Amino acid sequence: MTQSHISISDLAFSWPDGEPVFDGLDAVFATGRTGLVGQNGSGKSTLLRLIAGELKPDRGTATTTGPLGYLRQTVALETGNRVDRILGIDATRQALHRIESGTAEQSDFDVVGGRWDIEERALAVLAQLGLGNIVSEPAQLDREVGTLSGGETVLLALTAQLLADPDVLLLDEPTNNLDSFARQRLYEALATFGGTVIVVSHDRELLERVDTIAELRDGSVRLFGGTLTDYETVVAVEQAAAQAAIRDARNDVRKQAKELVDARIKLDRRQRTGKKIEQSGSLPKILTGRRKRQAQVSAGKLRNDHLEKVADAEQALVDAEALLRDDREVRIELPDTALYPGQDVFELNDYALRCGPVVSLTVTGPQRIAITGRNGVGKTTLLEAIAEAGPRVPWRYVPQRLDLFDPEQSVFSNVALHAPHAPPERIRAQLARFLFRGAKADIPASALSGGERLRAALAITLLAEPAPKLLLLDEPTNNLDLPSRAHLVQALACFRGALVVVSHDRPFLADIGTTRHYDIASADIH
Template sequence: MSASTSPFRNPSTASSVLLSDVSFAWPDGTAVFDHLDLTLNAGTYSLIGANGAGKSTLLALLAGRLEPASGSITLSAGADAEVGLVTQDPQSDPRATVDAALGIADVRSALRRIENGSVDPDDFEIVGDEWDVEERALALLAQMGLPPDLDRAVGSMSGGEATLLSIVAALMRRPSLLLLDEPTNNLDTDSRARLFDAIEHFAGTVVVVSHDLELLERVDATLELYRGEVRVFGGPYSHYREVVDAEQQAAAAAVANAAGDLRKQRRELVEAQIKLDRRARTAATAEREKRVPRIIAHKRRSEAQVSAGKLRNMHRTDVDEAATRLDAAREEVRDDRTARIVVPEVEVAPRAQVVVDDRLRVDGPERIALTGPNGAGKSTLIADLIDRERIVVPYAFVPQQIVFDDPSASIAGHVAARHPDISTQEVRAHLARFLFRGNRAERTLGELSGGEKLRVALADALLGDPTPKLLILDEPTNNLDLDTVTQLVGALESWRGALVVVSHDAGFLARIGIERRVVLTRQERAR
């Protein structure tokens, strides 16, 4: 398909985005951005950063869903320019129809009335310039691999289809700025390819938050959000990693050099003090033994004290300056890639029955991937195995959609309430293994990023007594930043129980050592 015929392209909407002196803080005063300046010309950008760094917050500011405390955000296309935002795990009323989810139900109804002879001015006002709205919607649905059915119930869609529908809804707005927050969540291989095509042929500015390495290699530039600042790297993720890894190697070397210099300065301070003390003792002995006249001895002692003070101050200044250089060097060493999730130790006998079902049998500590296209029923199968009690060992399940009953509860409070028989100290120690150490465990559930919610759910699930022997994860990499994916891979590599993972992320499955794949098809679900 050529760019000129793509339904994704709208050549009149190319626009640049300017953030000038933008500051934003949460109601509790926690600063997210402080005097942020950024210019984005037409093109495709990835936005990366640790979970909780503020990526989704920045997208919400760009979309106008949040207002900056100071500064301005402007689009060169003008105040009337449209912005399309696709959030993480988009939700629609399951009773709604596709046209309602796309925001065109009222226009369709007005068109039907006009076709049936209505001359009501209100109907014509509702339609406006959208006379081809149905054709555009059907074309976009088809291009994204969705059935061209505007009357279909949203509740019948899989998670991946819901994501695709939200992308179509954003494109229906003819946006000049398209913001995508983890758009490959739940998407199968074919759907991901369609998404990549949509991004490639979009004429405006695209900002995408994603952990999908293939998508991150398709961007024009990489934006990293770190410590409230955005840094622009002129290339894909691999270029960003090369630059940052080289910088971190240099930073580590600088720390080693600064630490060595500090040790040297401290040693010289001690040696100088010993030398001065030796001189003072010699002078005191000479004065006691009256080797020199008292007035000369007193003068020498005064001069020595002044000289000693200057020497001590000089060495102490050198030590202080060396310590300052070490602190500055350590500031450049990033700790966002070193955190490690620690899962409980568990053993499963090689031939022990774990899941007893013809559709998915698990024996011993197998590592199984449950795969298949969107709508094949992977999540439905997991739910059915749980409901029919086909799992015959203690298990932990982390679902695709993580929802907390009380978003105002703290992490520690939530997990403690879920496990009343476990002491507060044990809960705290367990949460620390999932990177919620100290005050981080006091954060409220409602303020957590998608990746942080995954870690809370995982910590909660694995705190069971007895310890789970089967871990079931449904699309666990959804909403995770790249470093947290690496942390999760490390945790699953050390997991010695049975493992069943629902995922479309081939790279992730390869990294966690999947031994067997169970592939579902839509035909099997129909049966």
């Protein structure tokens, strides 16, 4: 593979409502693995879509060398998509079926070319990559994404991109919903990929395997050599220096303000003295006038010098504060969710999952259980079974696909539907804690980014009436930026109810202090 790269020049883009995203963005991504980080809403997914050609810029260019592969963040949400379409063989299969049925036209033979065994080859590749359990015969290539788990869908789409052998690969949250085994295969695939990779991810393990971190902030890209840890180290040093600069600048502002007051007092004294001399008549009028004019010039210069120093000190403070990051985070305050030790929460006995395992699970008190297992084994099904079993305490469920809300309704309206007795002012105040401030609370749910969808789903869940004492969370860190993920960990650390969470994010499970782990495949609880 030849040296590949992505070149972005004077890129400008705004949404149809006029909201700007980029204005004059310049960047170059060389051969190697680059992790693209930034706050939710900073434009990471939008930038990938512009590079991939899905969006047309208002100005400027985004060019790549060679074939391009693009894994969308929303692939698991496109539930009507079929397996063969994701693999890029749907047109070939349709032409092949028309030829076999005797209804073909010449164009069908052109589409098929020499790929008469396309279905058999596809099944063989899927089996080789560990997906034979979901597609084992030609008819199953017609399966829709809605019948697969989120992890199976993502792995299927990623497989299709890698099989196309691109020079440039764009990955938007590729490890969402992937189990540990699938994640390791992804890591290995990227380690051996010889082209240019840009990966948008919150997965710390993945970001520790990149060559460069690109931070998208305030509409511009800044490159940091090394991994996520290297990037965080540089930022921490810069922030410490910014804090010191702010302290120095504030001290200087106070100093210059004091000196300005002292100068004004000194000038007032001179003016009073000069006025007394003038009134006494002890000096000739011509000399008095000359001294008065000199005093006025001197006073004006002194006053202006101090005003300039104050202005310079205040500008230095503004410049120093601009270097200090004000990363917004999801600020969740959970309601009264306490459970006492031993309190019955739910009991599930001998429940047969669709994939085979028989599950029994009992939760009492404020236990924290992590549900683990391979993709497709039935983790999401288990959460749904718990919900159907009717927990003995108020509960809420945040599903993997975040389909809790009416996409055409605003965020505010969606929350209000689940909290009908809460006054509008309280709902808006609470939504502000989820970063939906002012007009942001009135945008339709369909316009939300991946991270915003998660925050909206959390808002609906945690602000609902009655307050939940059991939370069922299916991959809650998907699409959540690193600052928001950290705050979610803090919020769940304060949650006093029971928690059952499906997650492949091992650092997250450790951070929230899970007390029990249940592996579905082995029915092992520890």
